[in-house]
Amino acid sequence: MPLRLGIVGLGAVAQLVYEPILARRRDVFEIVGVAELSRAVRDAVGGRLGVDRAGRHASVEELLAGGGLDAVLVLSSGSHGAVVDAVTAEGIPVLVEKPLAWTHAELDRLASRSGLIQVGYMKRFDPAYRRVAELLDGGGSAIRAVEVTVLHPSDARQIAFRGGTLATATDVAPERTAAGHAHSELLRAGALGGAAATLGWVYSDVLLGSLIHDLAVLRPLVGDPRDIGWARLWPEDWHPERLSVGFDADLAGAAQLSLRWHYLPEYPSYTETVRVHTETASYALTFPAPYLLHAPTRLRVTSAREGYTEVTESTSHLEAFEAQLADFHRGVANGLAPAIGLDEARADLRTCQRLAAALAATLGLRIGGEAAGTSDVAEPVGATGSPRQ
Template identity: 40%
Template sequence: MTEAGKRIRIAVAGLGVISRTVHLPLLQRRGDLFEVVALSDLSPTRAGELGGRYGVEPARRYTDASAMLADGGYDAVLLATSGSHGDLAAQALRAGLPVLCEKPLAYTRAEADRLADLAGGAPALMVGYMKQYDPAVAEAARLLDDLGGPERVHAVEVTVLHSGSDRQLAFANLPAAPVDVPADEAARLRAGDAALLDAAVGADPGARTLYQILINSICHDLSLLRLLTGAPATVEHVATWPVRPDGPPEPSVDISGRLPGGGRYGIRWLNLPHYPAYREIVTLHHAYGSLELVFPSPYLLNAPTALTVVDAHGGGERRAVFRSVTEAFEQELVAFHAMVTAGTAPLTGIAEGAADVRTSQQVVRRYGELTGAAIAGEAANS
């Protein structure tokens, strides 16, 4: 474990949108806690450009994340590569490196089990569910605890208006995707992820698409349910449908079931590529009122999440709004630093990340039962 309070040296694998718009700027902002000393990306142009911008010496700019991990020379690693992070996280843990892992942790429960064995029960890996560290979420959790805890929740309603990435990222003016990514390496990684999808849910196209939406996006809502009410106890209804016949390949998704305390949950994830702005609403209803969280686009740093508290007052309805411009991603980095330097357990470690993989596979299994899709792999026995 690194000395408590020490500035830690960190390596970043994967320099795509989330690293460029969020992680690297925040690591630089929190120079009191972190020093970026190594970067890797399949594109040598991108590794060179960002290495120069963030002061990483040329010898520590890699095009192979595995080679970067093998060389070492730092205290912790942030994994923001695409696809499953099971193999790279395992390599880092074998090297004794704490990991901040962007979602998904893994595609399969087998990968997560391997990571748990390598960690040996110590806080060694944090899954990047930044919404759990949002001040508005922390306030909602506190208020729910004051009400008597998760068993007081009558229902949770989640609506995600998922606008296209071009609309979510227009403000960032990002450069065009690099053209110097080696085709054979990109094909190798795609083949590896395809094999993992086979192992997770089988070959049915609808099941695979649903699973990827779950582990890449809806997982954030599963993590909030797990934090506030406990993970779903059942998955009873699953439906997918296209926006229109000529719409995007990814469908919209509707899921519902029972919560551990006896209440109900519903998640409606709407794929709306032309919707003007991303919006996510999570509402917890209880006998005395509601707690409503409204999240902005995750790429807008320091944009406040609004928590509206609805309760009774003087025989009528009272609404109070809580906002904080403290950035959830930054709070996540502070918590990761505490994990690395003080052994503080993260809100989502390997076990909790594996629970979200399991819930996602249960959703896919139910989808198969309701639609007749052939579900195989781990999901068939989830």
């Protein structure tokens, strides 16, 4: 039976990813309301989703006041802590895009409602990823190294296939935009203290906005990073349109992690590769651009068999976003615990603050805020995010 769904935030990910999926999956969700600051965007997208004008709202508060919601999908920009707080205070389950929050203080306010919150890490629902998890779980060979490389072109290049037809927010009052920016700055300062003046956007946009996906992918496979031995930003004149970020860290069992993230505005296509090297085999996952639905995830396994090298390649076209939505529906409809919940959101937040602290040390900055209390060794967190069968 379809659940009555509300959507908060109608930007690029809503229009390029969730809108076409939800338009097809009327069997699992009926869209009864949307919340979006821009009237032009909420009318355009709400209209395409079949939401009547009475269900198109300017705020989450208006959406909740309208009633009739079984669940809410949170796709707004920035930290989602305040929106999730408002929704779950009404007892309504949420599926929230990453990151759930930018500070532990926000998560603390949600702790008593953890059973209502599922965090959107769609890659964990990808069949190719699940196959790697199975192979590593049954292989019995120690993991020696993990390498993550992200080549990130501009958003404009990533959505060029759409032909520039996205509904855009050009009608939001400047004071509303300014208030949003001010709130974001307060959260960054709460997380990093004075170092936020230099590293705040790296923390929120790069670590929590992108690399957080890789942390969630790695956690069930190898756990969270432990000691961070090397951290760097480059080139020397790095800025938001010209940046590479790198980390080397210890993992459990004497394995080593290498994370490299590169913002390359004119690079031809988004590419994200995760390689796991054991003592007997290598497993390489290449994820597609997130805005391209049903683009293949590629898995390449290199191993030894009876004296020769065996290389196998497979692809998965099953859309991970759709699998995640179906899982959320099953969970809400059957009263199940969230597949990926608050504990993992906190683990990601803790690791991202530790990574930011390592970058601050490299730059000679004094880290403050919540990150000042982070440890060099991450606390172990049990991953709960196996998709429901």
